[in-house]
Amino acid sequence: MDTVLPVEVLTVEPLTQAAFEPFGDVVEARGIPLVINQGRCYKYCDLTSVSTDRDGHSSVHIFKTSAIRQPCKLDLFERHPLGSQTFMPLEKQRFLVVVAESTQPEEDSDKPDLSTLRCFLTNGSQGVTYRAGVWHHPLLSLDTPSDFLVLDRGGPGRNCDEVPMPEGVRYTVEAVGL
Numbered sequence: 723m724d725t726v727l728p729v730e731v732l733t734v735e736p737l738t739q740a741a742f743e744p745f746g747d748v749v750e751a752r753g754i755p756l757v758i759n760q761g762r763c764y765k766y767c768d769l770t771s772v773s774t775d776r777d778g779h780s781s782v783h784i785f786k787t788s789a790i791r792q793p794c795k796l797d798l799f800e801r802h803p804l805g806s807q808t809f810m811p812l813e814k815q816r817f818l819v820v821v822a823e824s825t826q827p828e829e830d831s832d833k834p835d836l837s838t839l840r841c842f843l844t845n846g847s848q849g850v851t852y853r854a855g856v857w858h859h860p861l862l863s864l865d866t867p868s869d870f871l872v873l874d875r876g877g878p879g880r881n882c883d884e885v886p887m888p889e890g891v892r893y894t895v896e897a898v899g900l
């Protein structure tokens with residue numbers, strides 16, 4: 723018989739720039755746009771930026787991802803110490819943004835502090851940028867398979883540290899209100 727693990731059910735909070743400030747930027751059309759292209763287009767400027775180390779370069783990808791099943795069991799945390807990482811849905815896809823603060827920021831021995839674990843739900847028109855070194859769960863897209871534009875740091879060196887979720891507890895995000 724499978725051992726029944728205690729379940730840590732995470733509450734989901736709506737994604738706002740104020741709440742997400744410690745981790746990075748929310749990318750969404752906000753503020754007063756510039757009117758460009760002979761009036762045909764509104765430009766919402768400088769919503770976020772791509773950071774890389776001096777040996778890296780900014781790189782653009784498309785992720786074609788399947789949707790998560792719910793309740794969503796968390797697998798691991800990762801961080802990209804050499805650069806930021808931005809996810810922007812291409813099909814109005816909602817996704818879960820699961821982050822945690824660092825135990826020893828900037829140190830090689832840094833780990834996610836699971837007592838600070840936060841779970842945000844986007845509204846379909848929002849993307850996020852994780853600042854370099856921010857602990858996050860890999861992409862968790864909801865509802866249907868979907869495409870995301872991803873901007874991050876390309877180049878030499880190790881840019882992905884992973885820490886599995888601790889044994890003995892199942893961290894899940896329940897479908898409450900999802």
Ligand SMILES: NC(=O)N[C@@H](O)C(=O)O
Nearest residue numbers: 800807858859860861882
């Ligand atoms: N592996 C990869 O590029 N994706 C992850 O970094 C992620 O945050 O989804």
Ligand code: NI
Nearest residue numbers: 800802807860
């Ligand atoms: Ni990542």
